[in-house]
Amino acid sequence: MTIIDLSPPLAEPLTLAEVRAHLRLDTEDEDELLAALITAAREHLERETGLVLAARDFRLCLDQWPADGILKIPRAPVREVTAVLVYDGAGDAASVSLDGHLLDGQARPARLYLRDVPKPGRGINGIEVEFAAGFGEAGASVPETLKRAMLLHLAAMFACRGVVAPDAQPAVVPLGYDRLIAPFCRRGL
Structure with missing residues (x-):
């Protein structure tokens, strides 16, 4: 069984404004990096849960x-x-x-x-x-718990961006992340 992703998401479940507010950033100087981190956090969460966050x-x-x-x-x-x-x-x-x-x-x-x-x-x-x-076109129907997990992960990646090599990102999964996503994960024996 092979799954092929046919199209990129039209919108990510988190907006740049939500991420800037979470990180307490006042400028748009880091928007390119933040957009890449949003995608990395979403892809990681989708792999962990099997859910499709962005339609x-x-x-x-x-x-x-x-x-x-x-x-x-x-x-x-x-x-x-x-x-x-x-x-x-x-x-x-x-x-x-x-x-x-x-x-x-x-x-x-x-x-x-x-x-x-x-x-x-x-x-x-x-x-x-x-x-x-997927949950929806613009992430409005993505459960808030999953958005919170993404924000935690994104903040950790943002904080550690100079500590590890770019090809090793995401290198940090913050404390509490696993507890937030646990109800959405399917675990097998």
């Missing part, structure tokens, strides 16, 4: 449909499934009908049921599912 489109590539008929999508919240393609042995794609599909996009993981289960002709990545996921 965007994805492609999930599968070798075959699950035997129980229900596809588990390891990103949440899934807003909609836009297309399902199945490839034949020659590599030609055919669209699978989404009529009668059921999507539980709020579940973790999100779940998709199709009335007509696709049967690929090629052995690797024979099925592609395109979907839109």
Whole structure:
């Protein structure tokens, strides 16, 4: 199973104004750095939780449909499934009908049921599912706890920017960060 990020977010869950206020910065001199740190904090939090904080489109590539008929999508919240393609042995794609599909996009993981289960002709990545996921366009619906975690992480990265090499960023996860994101993390055995 491979997930491909098809589009960059239109907006980050935190604005530069929110970050400047949190860091108590009065000028816009650091805005380029702050924008990069916002992205790094969001990407880290998304990896830790499996949540999509900034709405965007994805492609999930599968070798075959699950035997129980229900596809588990390891990103949440899934807003909609836009297309399902199945490839034949020659590599030609055919669209699978989404009529009668059921999507539980709020579940973790999100779940998709199709009335007509696709049967690929090629052995690797024979099925592609395109979907839109994320809390919202401008981060307004991102839980405040997750925004607070991002601000803590961002502040730590901002404070340590000269201490470690740029390729080692983010080098610091602040105290309390793990407790803030714990309710949103899915832990496996």
